[in-house]
Amino acid sequence: MKILTSEQIRKVDAETITREGISSLELMKRAATAFYRFFTEKYTDRNTSVIIFAGVGNNGGDALVVARLLYKAGYSVKAYMVEFSNRYTEDCAHNIRRVKAENIPYKKILNKEDIPDLSPFDVVIDGIFGTGLSREVSGIAADVITRINESGKEVVSIDVPSGLFPDRKTEFAVKATETVTFQIPKLALYLPENAGFTGNVRIVNIGLNQEAIAEAETDIYLTEKREICNLLKPLSKFAHKGTQGHALIIGGSLGKCGSVSLASKAALKTGCGLVTAYLPKCGVPAIQSGFPEAMALEDEGEEHIRSIDYDLKPDAIGIGMGMGLHEETAQAMCQFLQQKRTPLAVDADGLNILSRHPDWLGLLPAGTILTPHPKELQRMIGEWCDDYEKIEKTKALANRYGVILVVKGAYSMIIDGEKIYVNSSGTPALATAGSGDVLTGMITGLLAQGYKPSEAARIGVFLHGMTADIAGECIHPRSFVASDIIENIGNAYRSLEKKN
Ligand SMILES: NC(=O)C1=CN([C@@H]2O[C@H](COP(=O)(O)OP(=O)(O)OC[C@H]3O[C@@H](n4cnc5c(N)ncnc54)[C@H](OP(=O)(O)O)[C@@H]3O)[C@@H](O)[C@H]2O)[C@@H](O)CC1
Ligand SMILES: Nc1ncnc2c1ncn2[C@@H]1O[C@H](COP(=O)(O)OP(=O)(O)O)[C@@H](O)[C@H]1O
Numbered sequence: 001m002k003i004l005t006s007e008q009i010r011k012v013d014a015e016t017i018t019r020e021g022i023s024s025l026e027l028m029k030r031a032a033t034a035f036y037r038f039f040t041e042k043y044t045d046r047n048t049s050v051i052i053f054a055g056v057g058n059n060g061g062d063a064l065v066v067a068r069l070l071y072k073a074g075y076s077v078k079a080y081m082v083e084f085s086n087r088y089t090e091d092c093a094h095n096i097r098r099v100k101a102e103n104i105p106y107k108k109i110l111n112k113e114d115i116p117d118l119s120p121f122d123v124v125i126d127g128i129f130g131t132g133l134s135r136e137v138s139g140i141a142a143d144v145i146t147r148i149n150e151s152g153k154e155v156v157s158i159d160v161p162s163g164l165f166p167d168r169k170t171e172f173a174v175k176a177t178e179t180v181t182f183q184i185p186k187l188a189l190y191l192p193e194n195a196g197f198t199g200n201v202r203i204v205n206i207g208l209n210q211e212a213i214a215e216a217e218t219d220i221y222l223t224e225k226r227e228i229c230n231l232l233k234p235l236s237k238f239a240h241k242g243t244q245g246h247a248l249i250i251g252g253s254l255g256k257c258g259s260v261s262l263a264s265k266a267a268l269k270t271g272c273g274l275v276t277a278y279l280p281k282c283g284v285p286a287i288q289s290g291f292p293e294a295m296a297l298e299d300e301g302e303e304h305i306r307s308i309d310y311d312l313k314p315d316a317i318g319i320g321m322g323m324g325l326h327e328e329t330a331q332a333m334c335q336f337l338q339q340k341r342t343p344l345a346v347d348a349d350g351l352n353i354l355s356r357h358p359d360w361l362g363l364l365p366a367g368t369i370l371t372p373h374p375k376e377l378q379r380m381i382g383e384w385c386d387d388y389e390k391i392e393k394t395k396a397l398a399n400r401y402g403v404i405l406v407v408k409g410a411y412s413m414i415i416d417g418e419k420i421y422v423n424s425s426g427t428p429a430l431a432t433a434g435s436g437d438v439l440t441g442m443i444t445g446l447l448a449q450g451y452k453p454s455e456a457a458r459i460g461v462f463l464h465g466m467t468a469d470i471a472g473e474c475i476h477p478r479s480f481v482a483s484d485i486i487e488n489i490g491n492a493y494r495s496l497e498k499k500n
């Protein structure tokens with residue numbers, strides 16, 4: 001699904017009106033109805049008292065239509081117009097007249113004294129600013145937003161939390177519990193620095209013109225189930241372990257060999273035919289007894305890897321988990337990179353070694369997948385002042401070395417050249433020890449099956465997230481562990497194959 005800028009969204013909005021021969025008021029009604037459906041499913045009790053803040057633009061117009069719909073449905077509704085300007089849009093002005101005609105409680109807020117006490121209300125609906133935000137919020141709008149944020153109430157934002165810039169750094173905005181955004185995802189909704197503003201993000205369809213969306217050019221996408229389904233290769237009736245790819249997982253050091261076991265199991269569960277774990281001697285007995293499906297190779301090092309030496313032809317390699325930073329291990333990795341051109345995924349200490357020796361980045365085979373969490377990323381690209389700069393610096397690294405970066409987080413981002421794929425699956429249950437090792441194993445397993453690096457990264461990250469979405473129904477997120485991710489990979493595949 002495309003992520004577009006506010007400028008592009010405005011164009012799609014206008015094109016929808018022209019091409020579908022509908023009025024802008026009709027489109028506003030569709031948007032408000034989609035919001036209303038979400039709201040009434042969440043707040044089923046019609047005695048819920050709702051305070052609605054509207055602005056003078058079309059986001060405010062949406063808010064007033066929502067006020068009318070909720071009032072008609074029996075909710076207790078009070079609407080307030082935050083008059084930060086007297087230049088109302090036509091559709092907003094039209095809906096003010098309708099609200100008044102329908103006798104819905106309605107007042108203007110012109111200065112601080114007009115701001116009502118929020119304590120009697122159950123929920124706040126925020127429709128002050130949408131995608132038309134053009135500058136930092138100040139004056140009465142800022143006062144209202146501050147009051148909303150201080151109220152401790154649940155806040156449902158229309159389209160975007162008011163004050164959030166869809167495409168650039170935001171300092172101040174409504175802190176929503178839920179954001180109901182209209183059909184086209186906006187990048188700002190998925191950035192970690194905006195987590196405090198956006199709350200849960202829900203995308204609702206409002207029937208925007210599909211051709212207009214298709215014509216909009218972008219390099220940024222939100223990865224969804226449908227796109228991942230389309231990437232999956234069918235499983236041939238005549239498949240055998242030799243056709244499904246051989247993954248080699250290299251890592252481990254004394255006390256950290258479980259990471260290799262997790263990654264190896266994850267690779268196999270993701271569908272590759274064979275997996276070999278390569279570890280220092282201390283790790284081999286445990287993996288051989290605990291994970292009989294894997295083959296194991298021991299390094300000459302007792303407690304850490306000293307020279308990566310094997311006589312196999314794997315189809316893909318995952319390296320780095322639990323490997324430690326011993327200088328002998330680093331040198332072994334350097335030699336390995338100088339000699340091997342096998343499709344590769346690098347994680348954890350593999351990345352930390354590269355951060356200590358940045359000139360070795362040039363040795364990575366083209367298309368290598370690097371999977372840093374934020375701390376590992378910071379060691380690679382240095383500090384960033386905001387998430388937009390982080391993206392630019394990551395892109396620069398990816399382009400310089402021809403590699404793919406998986407920037408892990410709540411919405412992991414896959415950066416491949418100019419393209420950015422924001423992942424939409426997963427829950428905080430994934431924030432658990434070994435979760436990243438499992439992800440690297442999954443990605444390596446997919447690479448071994450012959451998926452292109454960008455596909456392997458997107459499928460792996462999406463499937464990994466799906467395991468938590470699915471298992472959330474029977475395992476409490478707090479007690480979900482890395483092995484539960486592995487156990488649910490099959491369920492994630494099954495869910496992907498289900499039509500809906
Ligand atoms: N996408 C879609 O397809 C659909 C979109 N729809 C809805 O339309 C919304 C976009 O509406 P919109 O363009 O009218 O802009 P909106 O955000 O209401 O505010 C603009 C007003 O705020 C003002 N203003 C801006 N910044 C300011 C500041 N810091 N401080 C003070 N003033 C400031 C600005 O003034 P100006 O910048 O012109 O001086 C102007 O007066 C969108 O989010 C969605 O809810 C649906 O109805 C239908 C389908
Ligand atoms: N709140 C969250 N929502 C969704 N996914 C998350 C969340 N927190 C972490 N994850 C995912 O869990 C994984 C954690 O990886 P990492 O930090 O490397 O773990 P570890 O080092 O313990 O193996 C990443 O894939 C990340 O995207």
Ligand SMILES: [K+]
Nearest residue numbers: 126129160162
């Ligand atoms: K809003």
